[in-house]
Amino acid sequence: MNRRLALKNLALISGGLILVPSCDFSQEEILEAYDKLKITPSQNALIAQIADTIIPPGKIKGAQDISVQDFILIMVNDCYSEEQQASFITGLNGFEAYSKNNKGKKFQRLDQAERESLILNGLQDKAEENKDLSTFLSMTKRLTIQGFMSSEYMQTEVKPYSLIPGAYQGAVLISNLNPEQLHG
Amino acid sequence: MxxxxxxxxxxxxxxxxxxxxxxxxxxxxxxxxxxxxxxxxxxxxxxxxxxxxxxxxxxLPYEFPHRGQLTQEIQKENPIASRCYAFRExxxxxxxxxxxxxxxxxxxxxxxxxxxxxxxxxxxxxxxxxxxxxxxxxxxxxxxxxxxxxxxxxxxxxxxxxxxxxxxxxNKDGLAHLPDGEFLPGFPLNIVEQYFQEELKKHYGNDRHMILARCAHIxxxxxxxxxxxxxxxxxxxxxxxxxxxxxxxxxxxxxxxxxxxxxxxxxxxxxxxxxxxxxxxxxxxxxxxxxxxxxxxxxxxxxxxxxxxxxxxxxxxxxxxxxxxxxxxxxxxxxxxxxxxxxxHNYRAGISAEHEGHQEYTTAGGRPTSGYFPRFRNLHKQETDFLRGYAAGFSAGRGSYADQSGIGMELKENLLNPSQYGPWHVGSHMMGETIPKxxxxxxxxxxxxxxxxxxxxxxxVDYDDNDEKMIKDYLEQMTEMFEKAGFTNIKTRDDKRAPGLDIHxxxxxxxxxxxxxxxxxxxxxxxxxxxxxxxxxxxxxxxxxxxxxxxxxxxxxxxxxxxxxxx
CATH class of the missing domain: 3.50.50.60 (FAD/NAD(P)-binding domain)
Structure with a gap:
C-alpha cells in the first residue's frame, strides 16, 4: 500500500482527522480524507453545525454527536460528480455570507430557531445567485438524513437493524401494528 | 525429455x-x-x-462506507458493469x-x-x-x-x-406452458398481487396468469x-x-x-x-x-x-x-x-402504477422472489404481427415513509416514527423472446x-423489428391489464438498454x-x-x-x- 492510500485509509477510520498542509499555503490545513474537496477543519465544523440543526440532539443523539459530517464529506468526496462537488463547495463557501445577509450574524451566533429558518430559507431559495447554496443545503440535508438513519448508533441502539427480517407476510393490517413511539 | x-x-x-x-x-x-x-x-x-x-x-449497512453506493471512480472505470443492478458496494x-x-x-x-x-x-x-x-x-x-x-x-x-x-x-400451477416441478413450499403472494390474480381471471378467464415465480431457495x-x-x-x-x-x-x-x-x-x-x-x-x-x-x-x-x-x-x-x-x-x-x-432476452420495457385499494394493509418481512407472468402471447397460435412472446415479472409492495419536508426536531420525530403509508406500488418488467439470426x-x-x-x-448483436413490435405490445397489454385492475398513475418505460444487460x-x-x-x-x-x-x-x-x-x-x-x- 502506498503512503497516500495508507494515510487516506487511516483518515477514513479516524474521521478525517489527519491534517496535511493545504496547497495554496493558506493559514489552515486541510483534512486528508477528502482529497477532492480540500476541506478545512473549520469548514468541517460548519457542516457539523448545519447537520446538527437539521437533526438536533435531544433524548436521542443528534447528527453532530455521531459525526454525521464525516459521512456527508465522504459521500460528496467519493460518490458525487465533479460538478456536484463544485456546487457543494461553492455553496459551503458562500454560506456564512448568506447567514450574515439574512440574519445579520455568523451561523454560529444564531440560536436553533434562527438556524432552522435560515436553512429552510436556503433550501427553498430559487434565486439564481443562490443556486449553489441551495444545492449545497439540499445535498447536506439528504446526506444528514441518510447518514443519521444508517449510522451504527441508530441501527444498534435506537432502531436495531436485523440482517434477518423475518418471514414474508403479504397482508398485515396496519391497525394491528403498534410500533414503539420514539421521541427525539 | x-x-x-x-x-x-x-x-x-x-x-x-x-x-x-x-x-x-x-x-x-x-x-x-x-x-x-x-x-x-x-x-x-x-x-x-x-x-x-x-x-x-x-x-451491516453502516459498515459500508458509502452505504452500498459505488464511488464515482469505480463507476467511471466500469461503465459496463455499472449498468448492472447488482454491481454495488x-x-x-x-x-x-x-x-x-x-x-x-x-x-x-x-x-x-x-x-x-x-x-x-x-x-x-x-x-x-x-x-x-x-x-x-x-x-x-x-x-x-x-x-x-x-x-x-x-x-x-x-x-x-x-x-x-x-x-x-x-406452487403447482398446472400450466402446460410452464410445467410444474419438484417444489418446496412457495413464498406468499401479497394481498394486492392476489387481487391482481383474481382480476386477470375475471377479465381474461384462463388465458392469462400471474403466478408466484419459482425460485432456487430452500x-x-x-x-x-x-x-x-x-x-x-x-x-x-x-x-x-x-x-x-x-x-x-x-x-x-x-x-x-x-x-x-x-x-x-x-x-x-x-x-x-x-x-x-x-x-x-x-x-x-x-x-x-x-x-x-x-x-x-x-x-x-x-x-x-x-x-x-x-x-x-x-x-x-x-x-x-x-x-x-x-x-x-x-x-x-x-x-x-x-x-x-x-x-x-429483451428486458427493455417496464411499467409501474399505483393501487388505491387495500389501504388498510401492508406487508412485513422479506421475500426473495416475486410474481411472474408466463407467456400468453402467440402461445397456442400466431395472433400478432410479431413472432413469439414475452414473460414478465410482477410485484406489488408498500412501505411506510416519513415526511422529510421540515428540519429540526419536527424532522427528527418524523424520521424516528415513519407513519405515513402511500398507495401500493405495482410494477412489471418484460422478458421477451428474441429470434436468433x-x-x-x-x-x-x-x-x-x-x-x-x-x-x-x-x-x-442488436434488436430487430420483431423486438420493437414486442415492446409495443407488452406495454399495450400490460397497460390494458393494469387499467382493468383499476390501477392508477400508470407509467410505461422503454429504457433502450443494450442487449447483454439481461445477462441471458x-x-x-x-x-x-x-x-x-x-x-x-x-x-x-x-x-x-x-x-x-x-x-x-x-x-x-x-x-x-x-x-x-x-x-x-x-x-x-x-x-x-x-x-x-x-x-
Whole structure:
C-alpha cells in the first residue's frame, strides 16, 4: 500500500482527522480524507453545525454527536460528480455570507430557531445567485438524513437493524401494528 | 525429455475436463464426480470458498462506507458493469471489471461477467422456470432458427433431478406452458398481487396468469439439504453477497462442495482456457490448453471427455480459438455457423402504477422472489404481427415513509416514527423472446488481444423489428391489464438498454438435428467432435422466455450422464 492510500485509509477510520498542509499555503490545513474537496477543519465544523440543526440532539443523539459530517464529506468526496462537488463547495463557501445577509450574524451566533429558518430559507431559495447554496443545503440535508438513519448508533441502539427480517407476510393490517413511539 | 513429457502428461490427465465452474459447469462436475469419474474443473478466476470467501455477507449497512453506493471512480472505470443492478458496494468484488477483460463491441453490448469459482451462480436472480414444448417446438412451428433436437419429455426428468438437489420453491400451477416441478413450499403472494390474480381471471378467464415465480431457495425438506450443509432461506435478500446459510443455489454452496467430497474432483483455478486440443490422428479432442493468469505460462491438461461451460459467449470464444488443420475456423465448425444465431432476452420495457385499494394493509418481512407472468402471447397460435412472446415479472409492495419536508426536531420525530403509508406500488418488467439470426453473432477480433494473448471477442448483436413490435405490445397489454385492475398513475418505460444487460445471452453453438445447420446434437456433443459437450447458454437453439439457468443445469446433468456411458 502506498503512503497516500495508507494515510487516506487511516483518515477514513479516524474521521478525517489527519491534517496535511493545504496547497495554496493558506493559514489552515486541510483534512486528508477528502482529497477532492480540500476541506478545512473549520469548514468541517460548519457542516457539523448545519447537520446538527437539521437533526438536533435531544433524548436521542443528534447528527453532530455521531459525526454525521464525516459521512456527508465522504459521500460528496467519493460518490458525487465533479460538478456536484463544485456546487457543494461553492455553496459551503458562500454560506456564512448568506447567514450574515439574512440574519445579520455568523451561523454560529444564531440560536436553533434562527438556524432552522435560515436553512429552510436556503433550501427553498430559487434565486439564481443562490443556486449553489441551495444545492449545497439540499445535498447536506439528504446526506444528514441518510447518514443519521444508517449510522451504527441508530441501527444498534435506537432502531436495531436485523440482517434477518423475518418471514414474508403479504397482508398485515396496519391497525394491528403498534410500533414503539420514539421521541427525539 | 520424452519420459518427462510422458510423466507430465500422465500427471495432467483426467477422465473428464469441465471448463467453467459456474451454474452449468458445476452441475456437469457434480454428476461426473458422483459417478466415479476423475474430473478436472478449470476456472479462469480465483477460488471462492462457500462462506469463507463472502467478505460482505454479514456486514451491516453502516459498515459500508458509502452505504452500498459505488464511488464515482469505480463507476467511471466500469461503465459496463455499472449498468448492472447488482454491481454495488456489497457485491462489486464478484463482477468482472471492464478494463481487466476487454472485448470489442461492434454494436453496444453490456457483457456482465463473474470470473471466479461459482461464476455468476453467486450473483444470479435465482428464478427457475421450466421450458415446455411450447418452447421446444417454437422454431419448427414458427419457422425460425432450426428445430430443437429434443422435446420436453427428454429433459423433464433432468429438471426434476436438478430441482430436487438445488431446492426450488414454488406452487403447482398446472400450466402446460410452464410445467410444474419438484417444489418446496412457495413464498406468499401479497394481498394486492392476489387481487391482481383474481382480476386477470375475471377479465381474461384462463388465458392469462400471474403466478408466484419459482425460485432456487430452500423452504422445506431441511434434512435433505443438510446433507449439502445448506439451510433454509432466511429471506435476507442479500443473496448477491453469497449466502452463509446456503439458502439459495450456488455452485459454491451446493454442487462444487458435493463434487469435492467424492474425492474425484480436482480444481484448477486462475487458468484461462486458450483452446481445446484436437488430435487429427485420433479424430477427437484430447485436452485443453490453458494459460496461468498470473505466470502467463501455458500448460495442457488431457481427458477423454471435455465439457465446455465457460458461459455462453466465452464458450463461443474458446471453440472459435480452437483451430487445427481439420478445423481451421474453430472446433466443430464445419458449416461456418459457430458464433452465429446469438440471441438474448429483451428486458427493455417496464411499467409501474399505483393501487388505491387495500389501504388498510401492508406487508412485513422479506421475500426473495416475486410474481411472474408466463407467456400468453402467440402461445397456442400466431395472433400478432410479431413472432413469439414475452414473460414478465410482477410485484406489488408498500412501505411506510416519513415526511422529510421540515428540519429540526419536527424532522427528527418524523424520521424516528415513519407513519405515513402511500398507495401500493405495482410494477412489471418484460422478458421477451428474441429470434436468433445469422446477423447476430460473435467472432474473434482480428487484431485485439486480451492480456493473455487470446483474441478478444467481437460482439455484434442488436434488436430487430420483431423486438420493437414486442415492446409495443407488452406495454399495450400490460397497460390494458393494469387499467382493468383499476390501477392508477400508470407509467410505461422503454429504457433502450443494450442487449447483454439481461445477462441471458445465448446461442452461437446451437443444438439441432442436422450437422449442416447446427453445431451440437441432441446430446450436446459437437456433431463432428463428439467427445466435446456444450451445455451452457451457448447451446440454446431458441431463447424461450424463461430465465434460462435451470435449463442449463438440467442440460449439463443430462449430458454428463450421456458422456459417462463411455467410461
Amino acid at each position: 520424452a519420459n518427462l513429457n510422458i510423466k507430465a502428461q500422465a500427471e495432467n490427465t483426467y477422465q473428464a475436463i469441465v471448463i467453467g465452474s459456474g451454474m452449468s459447469g458445476s452441475w456437469a462436475a457434480k454428476e461426473l464426480c458422483e459417478n466415479g469419474v476423475k474430473t478436472l474443473v478449470i476456472e479462469r478466476g480465483k477460488d471462492v470458498k462457500h462462506i469463507k470467501d463472502y467478505p460482505t455477507t454479514n456486514m 456489497d457485491a462489486a468484488h464478484f463482477f468482472v471489471k471492464d478494463q481487466e477483460h476487454p472485448y470489442v463491441q461492434e454494436k453496444p453490448f453490456d457483457w456482465i461477467r463473474g470470473y471466479q469459482v461459482g461464476g455468476k451462480s453467486l450473483l444470479w436472480a435465482r428464478q427457475v422456470q421450466r421450458l415446455s414444448d411450447f418452447d421446444f417446438e417454437g422454431p419448427a412451428r414458427d419457422g425460425f432458427a432450426v428445430d430443437w433436437p429434443i422435446r420436453y419429455r427428454d429433459i423433464a426428468p433432468w429438471y426434476s433431478h436438478v430441482e430436487k438437489f438445488a431446492g426450488v420453491s414454488g 423452504t422445506g425438506n431441511l434434512e435433505h439439504f443438510q446433507k449439502q450443509g445448506r439451510a433454509k432461506c432466511q429471506s435476507r435478500n442479500l443473496c448477491q453477497r453469497g449466502c452463509p446459510f446456503g439458502g439459495y443455489f450456488s455452485a459454491n454452496a451446493s454442487t462444487l462442495p458435493w463434487a469435492e467430497r467424492t474425492g474425484n474432483l480436482t480444481m484448477r483455478t486462475d487458468a484461462v482456457v486458450h483452446s481445446i486440443i484436437y488430435d487429427e490422428a485420433k479424430g477427437k479432442a484430447t485436452g485443453v490448453r490453458i494459460i496461468d493468469t498470473h505466470t502467463k505460462e501455458e500448460e495442457s491438461y488431457f481427458a477423454e471427455v471435455i465439457f465446455v461451460n465457460a458461459s455462453a459467449l466465452n464458450t463461443n470464444l474458446i471453440l472459435l480459438n480452437s483451430t487445427s488443420n481439420r478445423f481451421p475456423n474453430g472446433l466443430g465448425n464445419d458449416n461456418g455457423l459457430l458464433g452465429k444465431y446469438v440471441a438474448f 445469422e446477423s447476430n453473432y460473435v467472432a474473434l477480433d482480428a487484431n485485439e488481444k486480451d492480456p493473455w494473448g487470446i483474441p478478444q471477442l467481437k460482439v455484434h 445471452e445465448m446461442g452461437g453453438v446451437r443444438m439441432g438435428r442436422d450437422p449442416r445447420t447446427s453445431l451440437l446434437n441432441a446430446n450436446h456433443q459437437l456433431h463432428s467432435v463428439p467427445n466435446v459437450y456444450v451445455t451452457d447458454g451457448a447451446c440454446m437453439t431458441s431463447t424461450a422466455t424463461q430465465n434460462p439457468s435451470l435449463t442449463y443445469m438440467a442440460f449439463a446433468a443430462r449430458a454428463a450422464h450421456h458422456a459417462m456411458k463411455d467410461f
